Amino acid sequence: MNRTLIAPSILSADFAAMGEAVKTLQKNGADMIHCDVMDGTFVPAITFGAQMVSAIRPHTDLPLDVHLMCADPQNKIADFVNAGADIVTVHAEACGGALDDVLRGIRSYGVRCGVAVSPDTPLQKIGGSLERCDMLLIMSVHPGRGGQKLIERTLAKADEARRFFERNGLSTDIEMDGGITEENVAAVKAAGVNIIVAGSAVFRSADMGATIRALRERV
Ligand code: DX5
Ligand code: ZN
Numbered sequence: 001m002n003r004t005l006i007a008p009s010i011l012s013a014d015f016a017a018m019g020e021a022v023k024t025l026q027k028n029g030a031d032m033i034h035c036d037v038m039d040g041t042f043v044p045a046i047t048f049g050a051q052m053v054s055a056i057r058p059h060t061d062l063p064l065d066v067h068l069m070c071a072d073p074q075n076k077i078a079d080f081v082n083a084g085a086d087i088v089t090v091h092a093e094a095c096g097g098a099l100d101d102v103l104r105g106i107r108s109y110g111v112r113c114g115v116a117v118s119p120d121t122p123l124q125k126i127g128g129s130l131e132r133c134d135m136l137l138i139m140s141v142h143p144g145r146g147g148q149k150l151i152e153r154t155l156a157k158a159d160e161a162r163r164f165f166e167r168n169g170l171s172t173d174i175e176m177d178g179g180i181t182e183e184n185v186a187a188v189k190a191a192g193v194n195i196i197v198a199g200s201a202v203f204r205s206a207d208m209g210a211t212i213r214a215l216r217e218r219v
Pocket of ligand 1: 141177199
């Protein structure tokens, strides 16, 4: 099983001090920075674009894990790669039958590619693309905002995915995103997840370092 990583989401950070936020995350032991990009079309909210990624890039050498909650993501890949993204994840629901091409497109830039599935999307919808991504992002909340409660049934999807990857000799990362806290992170890990996204749990904490350590101790 791949090493378990903690990837705090900057969705819950102070947008007026994002450079400081990523520096603090790195200082407090984060393994990656999860960047939640919302375009106001795929999801109602709008958060930030590639400019925010390029703005934080010089403030951390942690991998930037860009989660595109965007329609037509294929048109946005180059901007985020040029901004400094190390992983670009697109939603299967936004790609339809072109998912394989979009993944190939991401990889053609020399960065890792991820596929995200929302809670109501079965793994079967991704089909063969499961074997052609570096990371599977299983949404444990409906995409569009932070601070929601983890949807328990999504754990079974992670377990199903981990069994698929093991059966096929794949070391694909499984990331889970949404509603993860110190209380439920052990169950998330037990379901086969190895990259933990946490936004509000980390940024609402009085002691960010202690919370990141507590998450890591439980996985
Ligand atoms: C939803 C976002 C959030 C965020 C994590 O669209 O993707 O899940 O990353 O938010 P918390 O950890 O606050 O649920
Ligand atoms: Zn996310």
